[in-house]
Amino acid sequence: MVETLTNLSLTLEEFKRLHAETHQETETKRLAIVASKGSLDMVYPALILSTTAVSMGWEAEIFFTFYGLDTLHKKRYKNLKVSPIGNPAMPAPFQAIPFHVPNILGAIPGMTTVATAFMKSWMKKAQLPPIQEFLTMADQMGVKLIACSTTMGVMNIKKEELLPMADIQGAAAFLHYASKASVVLFI
């Protein structure tokens, strides 16, 4: 490249060819997502965006790390919930109450169950698949579902405990993939 930069007699045709060659690898767009939260309202956006990306002809990968890894856990993925605690949007049924509700009410036993039930009914209304089906669909469409190896070590999760479509990788592999991505999100 240094030679071509110093050689100003480069013809337009030669420039076009060089430009095409150097930009070839970015032709297929790519989405890289880090999913770090193990709650329903955090996992759905990652699955929605990655499956949409693949539908648009992009490559897509979700790197599940820390509590996000529960999504790929054979037993835990069925139990993903929505927590009203620390959630300023105050998940239903609080929205129906016409005055300010202190966030601490979210700590009343059963509120997480209620918020989770509401979330699931919204998803059903939108005709979105439940998490289990959504994961399978994403996998079949070609979304790469990656389990963070460090999280597995820290939380003592074995490969056999993960869903079969999970591929185990570390931060270096994710960064390598993300460095060639057009869109990178941390959820």
Add this chain to the structure above:
Amino acid sequence: MTQKVQESPKEDSVLDARGKLCPMPVIQAAGAIKALASGQVLKILATDPGSKADFPAWAESLGHRLLKQEAKDGLFTYWVQKK
């Protein structure tokens, strides 16, 4: 004076995505258009108001041609010609 009504393109296949919200209409359209040959037209019916922006973006990113789009009484119709 009679106004000339623009005729809709003739479709080869129809996708009914009514009642579905993002991202399902786009995901289903991606699947449906795979079954068509180059130059054939997929007609998509949707009720998701977001589809108004989504289908032009989807078609453009895949190089398909959005021949026509129509919005009437909450029903959105798209005609997409496969690349």
